Every structure is written in structure tokens, then in C-alpha cells.
Amino acid sequence: MKVTFKGISKQYKGKYALKNFTSELENGIYGLLGANGAGKTTLINIFVGILKSDEGQILINGEDVRGLGIDFLSHIGYLPQYPQFYKNFEVIDFLRYMCVLKDIPMEKGEKRARELLEIVNLSSAHNKKIGALSGGMRQRVGIAQAMLGDPDILILDEPTAGLDPQERIRFRNLIAKFAENRIVLLATHIVSDIEFIANQVILLKDGQLVKQDTPQALMRGMEGKVWNVTATDATVDDKLKRLKISNMMRDQEKILLRVIADEQPDPHAVHVQANLEDVFLYYFGEGEQW
Numbered sequence: 001m002k003v004t005f006k007g008i009s010k011q012y013k014g015k016y017a018l019k020n021f022t023s024e025l026e027n028g029i030y031g032l033l034g035a036n037g038a039g040k041t042t043l044i045n046i047f048v049g050i051l052k053s054d055e056g057q058i059l060i061n062g063e064d065v066r067g068l069g070i071d072f073l074s075h076i077g078y079l080p081q082y083p084q085f086y087k088n089f090e091v092i093d094f095l096r097y098m099c100v101l102k103d104i105p106m107e108k109g110e111k112r113a114r115e116l117l118e119i120v121n122l123s124s125a126h127n128k129k130i131g132a133l134s135g136g137m138r139q140r141v142g143i144a145q146a147m148l149g150d151p152d153i154l155i156l157d158e159p160t161a162g163l164d165p166q167e168r169i170r171f172r173n174l175i176a177k178f179a180e181n182r183i184v185l186l187a188t189h190i191v192s193d194i195e196f197i198a199n200q201v202i203l204l205k206d207g208q209l210v211k212q213d214t215p216q217a218l219m220r221g222m223e224g225k226v227w228n229v230t231a232t233d234a235t236v237d238d239k240l241k242r243l244k245i246s247n248m249m250r251d252q253e254k255i256l257l258r259v260i261a262d263e264q265p266d267p268h269a270v271h272v273q274a275n276l277e278d279v280f281l282y283y284f285g286e287g288e289q290w
């Protein structure tokens with residue numbers, strides 16, 4: 001399976017939400033990473049056909065998706081950023097209903113729906129009304145419905161919203177397992193959602209592709225740019241004002257700062273290895289610090 005985005009652009013009132021986005025995806029997990037407003041949802045909405053791009057083309061295995069018509073949808077599983085559910089549906093009925101919409105034969109769909117409920121740890125809630133579920137449980141119903149029909153391409157927009165830490169771990173394991181021989185595109189601004197499972201990370205900023213590479217290569221590209229700096233109560237405010245800080249920790253009298261900087265930020269600063277949070281901050285972190 002191969003997806004090609006060719007020069008996708010979209011403007012709202014003369015402002016680009018997405019500008020000349022070009023990328024190629026082959027089987028694997030792609031983390032679409034960007035700050036709020038970077039254009040992630042716009043790209044996904046164009047991909048799934050909810051939104052029309054002003055310019056550009058999307059190809060699946062070399063074929064324009066516009067030519068594929070309804071067939072295109074049989075390849076896709078999709079979890080929107082803000083999924084809307086019929087609150088009076090019971091969980092299992094909702095999944096049955098999604099099977100009908102996705103044209104999945106009922107017997108096969110029912111079996112898969114129950115398997116997925118087991119996987120997302122909702123088997124015991126299968127007869128509960130969706131309106132009675134917690135936010136995290138609802139999100140898990142959304143994840144299950146996206147995976148019904150075992151689509152070749154799974155698109156998840158902020159899938160871990162509302163999940164607790166344990167559910168996030170389960171989710172990551174589930175996606176890592178599911179992704180074999182498929183494309184998973186996972187939009188998020190939470191680095192830990194993709195740090196250990198993404199084969200490639202697509203960095204999106206102000207509607208434009210900044211970089212697409214493996215997490216390892218992105219971190220290697222940060223060599224020499226991440227530093228440990230020690231501060232005291234007397235010097236910390238000045239350092240916070242001047243430097244891009246990715247982490248801060250108090251160790252008794254000292255304050256340890258993790259700093260992102262192209263040049264040595266302090267005579268006593270020492271190099272440390274970059275992680276993906278550092279990459280995120282390096283590319284996206286020029287806003288006001290707290």
C-alpha cells in the first residue's frame with residue numbers, strides 16, 4: 001500500500017491551513033506531529049474526503065482517490081478528532097451499525113466487533129448506552145469502529161484524547177500490532193503517543209511539511225543541540241527568559257535545566273542525547289514560555 005500526497009494546499013479566508021504538502025507513505029506507522037493549528041486535521045479531513053483541497057492530488061497505489069470513488073472508503077478506517085456518537089445506541093449496536101455503513105457482512109462484522117471490544121477492554125460494556133460511557137471509554141469505542149473491517153489505511157486524529165496513562169499504553173501496543181502491512185497515520189501533538197511506535201514522523205508547522213524521517217534520524221539530527229545546564233534560585237529566571245527549556249528539575253539547592261540551543265548556552269553546559277520531545281521543541285517551541 002502506498003499513499004502519495006502531491007502539493008496539497010488549502011486556504012481559509014486567504015490564509016493557508018495547508019501549503020503545498022507533499023509526502024509519501026508506505027506500510028508503517030506515521031506520526032503526524034504539529035502544534036495546535038499546524039494543519040493536521042485539515043490534512044486528514046482532505047484525505048478522508050470531508051474537505052476539498054484547493055490544489056493537489058492524493059494517490060493510492062498510484063491512482064487518484066477521486067477516480068476511486070466509494071471504493072476508496074473501503075480502504076479507510078477513520079477516527080475523527082471529535083467523534084460524534086448516537087448516545088442512545090448500545091456499544092455493540094453502534095458497532096453493528098458501523099458494519100452496515102462500511103458494507104461489512106454482518107456475521108464477519110459481529111465477530112470482529114466483539115474481538116475489538118475485547119482488545120479495547122470494553123467487552124463488559126457492550127450493552128451499555130454510549131451516552132453512559134466515560135470520555136475515555138467513548139474514545140475506545142471510536143478506536144474500535146475505526147478498525148472494523150481491518151482497513152489498509154487507518155487514520156486517527158488525536159486518538160489518545162481522554163485516555164488515561166494505562167489506556168494510552170494499551171492503545172500504543174494495539175496500534176503497533178495492527179500496523180503490520182498497513183498504513184497508520186496518527187495525528188497528535190503529544191510526543192509520547194508516537195515516540196516509540198512511529199516508523200516515521202511527519203513534522204507539520206503552519207501548514208507546511210518541515211521534515212519527514214524516522215524518530216531516530218530526527219533525534220540524530222539534534223546532536224549537539226541539547227544541553228544540561230545547572231542554575232540556582234538566583235540565576236534561574238534569567239536562564240528561563242533567555243533559553244529554550246525542554247525540562248526543569250530541582251535537585252536540592254540546584255536547578256537542572258535541559259536546554260535546546262545551537263550554540264553552547266552556558267560555559268558549564270554539557271551535551272546530552274536528544275529525545276523526540278527535544279525535536280518537537282526545537283522545531284515548534286518558539287512561543288512564549290510559561
Ligand SMILES: Nc1ncnc2c1ncn2[C@@H]1O[C@H](COP(=O)(O)OP(=O)(O)OP(=O)(O)O)[C@@H](O)[C@H]1O
Nearest residue numbers: 012016017034035036037038039040041042043189
Ligand atoms: N473551518 C475553518 N475556518 C477557518 N479557519 C480554519 C478552519 N478550520 C481550520 N482553520 C484554521 O486552519 C489552521 C489549521 O487548523 P487545523 O485544525 O487543521 O490544525 P491542527 O493541527 O489539527 O490543530 P489542533 O491540534 O488544534 O486540532 C488553523 O489556523 C485553523 O485556525
